[in-house]
Amino acid sequence: MKGVIPIMRNFLQRFAYKMSAFMYGRYGTDELSKFLMISALVLMVISWLPNLRLVYFLALAVMIWSLWRSFSRKLYKRRQELDRYLKIKKPIANFFKLQRNKWRDRKTHVYFKCKKCKAVLRVPKGKGSIVVICTRCKDRIEKET
Ligand SMILES: [Zn+2]
Incomplete structure (x- = not known):
């Protein structure tokens, strides 16, 4: 058992190194890709409901979209998408924040x-x-x- 931990550590280090080499020059994750991932997971759960199996493919598509953005090398375009997403998100987030504060201070x-x-x-x-x-x-x- 003694040799297992160093081997594991070595493997994880090499994996991390390979990952960072792979991600070099690529966009990586941002708020939009995290939002897409969470949406995909929510859609997956929804797809378990009867008669909603097709939602599974939508969930898969959203997940692939999120990963594709992370691996993209077109940094400028991805940043533009993020800006558009944040512009849509801001008033919605503000609305919910206000509702929460109203309730807190009622x-x-x-x-x-x-x-x-x-x-x-x-x-x-x-x-x-x-x-x-x-x-x-x-x-x-x-x-x-
Ligand atoms: Zn005023």
Whole structure:
């Protein structure tokens, strides 16, 4: 048993070296490829449901797409894809973050939108009628809290 661990270590080191040599000049993983991988896994689970077996192929396609992006040598194009993905993701992520914060502060704060610039403002609850100055456009808003 004594020789097994060094052999394993040696093997893993060589594997890591070969992997990094293979990935040299290739794009690697980013937020989009991680998102695609997770989506693929979710689709796989969905494909276990009856009558949804075809979803399996979609899951496979998404997985291959994710790997293909990681191995791609066209770094500039992959970065452009990432930018587009982040541009779509940002407002969606912000929406969920706001919902989470609203729920977290439901007892202590009131959230509302500035009518002029649509900025989301947060004021303490139960202070009666107060004047709020919008942090973005400096508009004065009367608010019942
Ligand atoms: Zn405003």
